[in-house]
Every structure is written in structure tokens, then in C-alpha cells.
Amino acid sequence: MSQDTLFDKVWDLHKVSNLPGGSDQIFIGLHLIHEVTSPQAFGALKDKNLKVKFPNRTVATVDHIVPTDNQSRPFKDNLAEQMISTLEKNCLQHKIRFFNIGSGNQGIVHVVAPELGLTQPGMTIACGDSHTSTHGAFGSIAFGIGTSQVRDVLATQTIAMNKLKVRQIWCENQLSNGVYAKDLVLHIINKLGVKAGVGFAYEFAGPAINALSMEERMTICNMSIEGGARCGYINPDEKTYSYLKNKLCAPKNEHWNKALAWWKSLKSDENSIYDDVVKLDASKIEPTVTWGITPGQSVGINQQIPLLDDLSPNDKLVAEEAYEYMSFKPGQSIKNTPVEVCFIGSCTNGRISDLRVATEVLKGKKVSKNVKAFVVPGSEQVASEAKQEGLDKIFKDSGFQWREPGCSMCLAMNSDKLIGNQVSASSSNRNFKGRQGSPSGRTLLMSPAMVAAAAINGKVSDVREFIN
Amino acid sequence: MQSAFTPPSGKISQINGQCISLIGNDIDTDRIIPARFLKCVDFDSLGESVFEDDRKTLKGKHPFDLKENKKASILIVNSNFGCGSSREHAPQALMRWGIKAIIGESFADIFYSNCIAIGIPCFTLPKNSIQKIQKYEDNKFLFLEIDLKNSIAKSKDLNFNLEIKESSRKMFLSGEWDATSTLLANENLIENKLNDLPYLKFNNHLL
């Protein structure tokens, strides 16, 4: 059993009681909600005649269903309109702060909460969304929950949960040029597998992690769930504190000093005990691309799609399904695979630094004629910062469509969808069958820089050939 | 698909039913219920859309479309079932189709806790036992009687010792799997915790 890790400390601090069944009752410091997983929870409160216990500990935004071409209301899609108005109504009725479209602070929930300074070290954070693990980048313990648990948090500010084990993933050395946080996390998931994290929280640590910016750390923690870990985190440091300074909802003045003192006391002890430790060398990682239907099925850009015999017996079943669905041949190289759609966005890689990296590749170049490319900023703040820096112009000049903020083609609940069996190069986090809106659509996950390179060449390319 | 749907409630100690096998590892929640069906403000109509895209691809041959499985209520799966999104719509869709319990090699964390929260016990068995059931199902119906008290499942000619988290098992037996009221019973402790947490003091602008 782990001891004295940040996870243990934050868990113990938030433990309210031992429940009769043996699980723990955990207080949730910050609850984030959005339009897709909350309406049924509010409905259940109503059925049970319950109130929202601490409305100020819940914050809402709208992201999954919003159109990114035309956001004027009512939305063209009636169901989407119904969902946003239900959220508006619920927030109004229960006095929940709602960052709506046009507020300047709307966006993907996992992009918005950090940039508002809501996400802070030492908190427990829950949201009806699996990528809540993102917030662990700040040294908070953050996990996705389902709608019944959203109901529980609204009604009680607590949930019933079994304590997770802790695995430290120690990343030695530094990422090399042209290799990004996305490549690192895809590599980790490939090495450990998509279910290795079940029952675990992942602590990412080591020189390669320390060297990452806060936004890159969010990319890493974001995808913990793709490795099966409901929660991923990084011990807070100077980068964490300076990111938070002066953010809208971060502590101010004398509160800031108190916060800082407390945050500095929060990290895994040097001799803390982990349930498991895994070490890897970040300098050996290449730009990484998925070829299959799980985020664990990836290869380095210069490698071949694995042969069935190269895989462990457990991985063979899904590999066979993937070859067929993706129409890839085992042993085929991933490089030069033609792509038809390029998507930059999502809570994994839709932040300002992601847009900057992509424009460095795109500057002065044109998107291939065969490619439909579009960029969806992660939030209104990201969009406005990008415009100030002229990034929108670089995108548009190169042939990318510049869109309004939202989840968009990460899960295709709006009108941005793949058609037929189109292949997309995507900076998002899931390559599941049908994920991007077409039941036969095919998704190749990669870093935003790699998506930009693929857009220019019309095929999967090594971004290092563009930036060196 | 079963027509009149009544959600489970109270103590759950025994589940008897016909098994339905679904073969495959890492079957994610996007496959169980594709994102377009998440555009809803209640769960009522999800049952018919469960596995919609997989079913369309298999043109009537998907286990959830086979006539002989129509009355099945115990789902048999392989490893990492329910990975991906936290959407409770996935177990809700399965439940509304008629699934009352799931037995598999392993489950994704959030999917597992969603199932518990809505009253679907999830049990694990080693790979060879799951394969045995799946093989058996190739040519015969399998009716299992699941006894939560003793964590066993038996049929005419098969017997299994099921694994389930002890906390989940207890909650089903006591009827406390619907957690809200149990959590609310500790109202004072919750208030105390709110007052104790260091960061709520320097984030008091939120309160």
C-alpha cells in the first residue's frame, strides 16, 4: 500500500468517513459540470427532493455539443439547444456559476478550469468526464465520475470511492527536439497498456516531467485515463505556482501567500512508498502515432505497424480487430499514410502552446489540396490569445479553418464529423471505432505539430523534417 | 429488448438469468453507446441504441440482435470492458436493454463504479473461465444463478467462484449501492470537513 505520496496526503485530507461497505467517503473540493452528463443528475435531485448542498463548489461550462462554426442561439441542432438551455436553467435555479458562450471564459471544461485558476494543488476535483485526470497536472487529485456520482456530489459534496493504488512513472532524461508531451504519454500507454492503470493513480515524475510546461503536464495527465488510470498527477513546483499567479479565481493578496505556503508543503515525500514504480527513458522516444483502435496501439514515426507475432497474446485479439477496421497491413510503415482530415483541438492538445507549436510548422506553408483541416481552440481565452498573437491568421493563410471553441471532432457531437472511412490525423485522445462521428471513420492520434505536418504533406510525416 | 423498464432498487442478493456473450477486449463506452446518443436530458430511450454502430456493421448478427438472446440479462465480456469515456449512458443503455449483471475478465474503473451506482453488479472471473462460458454459449443457452452472498454462480453443469469488490458486494446486500442517502447521513462530518480544508479559507471568494 502506498504511503506519504501526494495522493495519500490529499486523499486522507479529504476523507470524511469510512462507509459501512468499506469504501471511503471523499469530500470533493471542486466540482465541474457540463451539459452532457449533468441533466440527469439534476433530474435525480429533483426526484429525490434534494438541493445542491454547496452551490459555490460547482462551476459549469458548455463544451461537448456546441457548434464551432456558428454559435448564435438558438443552435440549429434542436437537441443541442435543449441541452445548453437545460444547463442554463439548472445553473440559474441552483445558483451555480456558469461560464457560458460569450463570457470570455467558456471552453472545454479541462481547459477552462486551469486557466481560470480554479484548479489548484491539493484539491480533490471531480467532473462527469473521464479526462478530469487533466487537473492532476497541478498536484490535485482529480477523477472522472458518472452521472449518479455527479448527483452525489451535487447533493452531498462527497462521493463513495475505494482508495486507488499509486504507480510512479519515472521519466528519465529529456524529450528530444520535435518530440512532445503527447508523444511521451502515447509512448507510456503503449508500453504499459490501456488497462495497466485500472485501480491506480499515476504519479508522473522525473527530469523529463519536471522540464515540461504546465500545459504539457496537462497533456500527460489528461491521457492517464487512456492508460486505464482514473487519476494522474504531478507534484506541484515553481511552474505550478507561477502559472496560477493572477489567474481570475486564484487566491489574491494575503490569501496568495497562505496558499503558496500550503501548496509548497504538498508533495510526495522523498521516501514515500509506491505500489509500483516504472522507469523509462524519455530521450529515446520518437514522434508517436497510433495505428489502431485503442490509444495503446501506437508506433514511432519510423516504425512499422506491428506484426501479430510481435504482440503479446493479450494484445492479439484487439490488434486483429484493428488491422481490419483501419485497413492496415501488419508490417506496413505508418509514415506516408494518406490523411483526409486534420484536426487540432481537444482537452489534450487545444491549448495556446499547442496552437503555437502547430503554427511554427505551418508558417508560410499550405495545407495539401486533399486535406480538410481545422483548428478548434480549447477555450475562448485560448482563441483570444491566439488572435492577439496572429496565430489565427497563420492557420487561415495555410488553409486551416479557424473555429469557435468546443470539443468538436474529438467526439463529434456537433456537426464536425468524419465521413465514411476517412482517415483523420487528430490531436485528440481517442481513436476508438466511430469516435469521430462516422461508424467507419479512422483516427490517427498524434501531437499537434505532427497534425500540422500531416496537413501540409497530406500524409503522416515526421515533423522533425519541418523544424530542423 | 424488454419493454417496461423498472430500475433496480433495494437489496440485491440474487440474479438469475440467461447469459449473453460479447467477445472482445477493450470494448469502449463509445462503442457501447456512440456519442450522438448522448444528446438527451434523460436516459429513457438509450436501450434500443446500445452498440448501435457495431450492430449495424454486423447486420443482425451482433449478439444483441440475435433472437435467442432477447431475454438474456447476464452479460459475459472479456478484459477492460467499458474503457474510455465516463458516460453513465453506457451502463444505462445496457440496463435498459435488459442487462442486470456483468461477468468479465476485467472492467475499466469508471465504468465499474457507474455500474455499481445504478445497481448492476460486475463480477470478474479468470480468462479461462470466461472462455469456457463463451465456448459453452456457442451451442447452448446458459442460465446462471448468481448468489451475491456467497459470490458464486452456478448452472446445471457449471460452477464458478465469482470475484467482486467486497465493498460493492456489501452495498448490494444491504441495499446501500444507491449512495446518496448513505453519504447524506454524515452531514455533520461533511460540514466539519468543509470548515477544516485549508484551501477553502484562501479560496473563500468561491464560497
Ligand code: SF4
Ligand atoms: S475534448 Fe474530447 S475528451 Fe476532452 S472533454 Fe471534450 S469530448 Fe471529452
